[in-house]
Amino acid sequence: MPNYTNDYLLNKRVKIFQPVNGYRASIDAVLLSSMVASVRNGDRILDVGSGTGAVSLCLAERFKNCGAKITGLELQPGLTELSNLSAAANGFDFLHYLNVDIRQKTSEIPDNCSFRHVVTNPPYADSDMPSPNKSKAAAHNMTDFSLAGWIKFCLKMAAPKGHLYIINRAGAVSSILAALNGKAGGITIVPLFSKKNQNAKRVMICAQKDSKAPAVIMPGLVIHDAEGNYTKQAEAILRDGKNFYEAVQAPK
Numbered sequence: 001m002p003n004y005t006n007d008y009l010l011n012k013r014v015k016i017f018q019p020v021n022g023y024r025a026s027i028d029a030v031l032l033s034s035m036v037a038s039v040r041n042g043d044r045i046l047d048v049g050s051g052t053g054a055v056s057l058c059l060a061e062r063f064k065n066c067g068a069k070i071t072g073l074e075l076q077p078g079l080t081e082l083s084n085l086s087a088a089a090n091g092f093d094f095l096h097y098l099n100v101d102i103r104q105k106t107s108e109i110p111d112n113c114s115f116r117h118v119v120t121n122p123p124y125a126d127s128d129m130p131s132p133n134k135s136k137a138a139a140h141n142m143t144d145f146s147l148a149g150w151i152k153f154c155l156k157m158a159a160p161k162g163h164l165y166i167i168n169r170a171g172a173v174s175s176i177l178a179a180l181n182g183k184a185g186g187i188t189i190v191p192l193f194s195k196k197n198q199n200a201k202r203v204m205i206c207a208q209k210d211s212k213a214p215a216v217i218m219p220g221l222v223i224h225d226a227e228g229n230y231t232k233q234a235e236a237i238l239r240d241g242k243n244f245y246e247a248v249q250a251p252k
Helices: 027-032 054-062 077-089 134-140 147-155 170-180 232-238
Strands: 004-009 016-020 042-049 069-074 096-097 115-120 158-169 184-195 202-209 221-224
Touching: 004 054, 016 054, 027 054, 027 158, 027 202, 027 232, 042 054, 042 147, 054 069, 054 077, 054 096, 054 115, 069 077, 077 096, 096 158, 115 147, 147 158, 147 170, 158 170, 170 184, 170 202, 221 232
Parallel strands: 042 069, 042 115, 069 096, 115 158, 184 221
Antiparallel strands: 004 016, 158 202, 184 202
């Protein structure tokens, strides 16, 4: 297991262990978790490519009294071990992480078509120069796989009418929509702007499996104000643990 630091999410409500040298979660994980607005009793949630567990740890904190069962799938064994330590440290006995390679068929991957919510923050680079740090390279760069293949796996794991939530670079929108075409609908696209009047660098996309509903493009979320501080809407998500739809209604 790698050497790790003791960090926090959601204004110190969630403890997370992360490698000293290696992949560490960014605000993307917390933002993505905010797209899951509601969970029903007994719902199963899957975090594909869970990394240090930030997305599912945030979901576990928000829905810890809902009777949900959450599973994370992670390629790197060291990150899987740290994530399970984080889950235990927070008392989330309904949250577990598995060390699996989704590119391979394995009995360790849970039964498909059984998760009402599938969240994923996949590697966003397919041609960028990989980091010399092997952990960061594995988390950031697709290797022997494609974004389309990643999304296909996520859809396979989703229950009928289940929901998929994904965050990626803005330039991947066309690839994501192509992968969802004919398989999911009710698509919501949320651009993420670092500052006002800048182009979006990231995008969050939600879709419902087997739905035929039309797509919606949201106004988006501005993360920082002119001084570089978090906007009220971003703080509502990153600090207060509000879901995205609650946060966008917060005063600007």
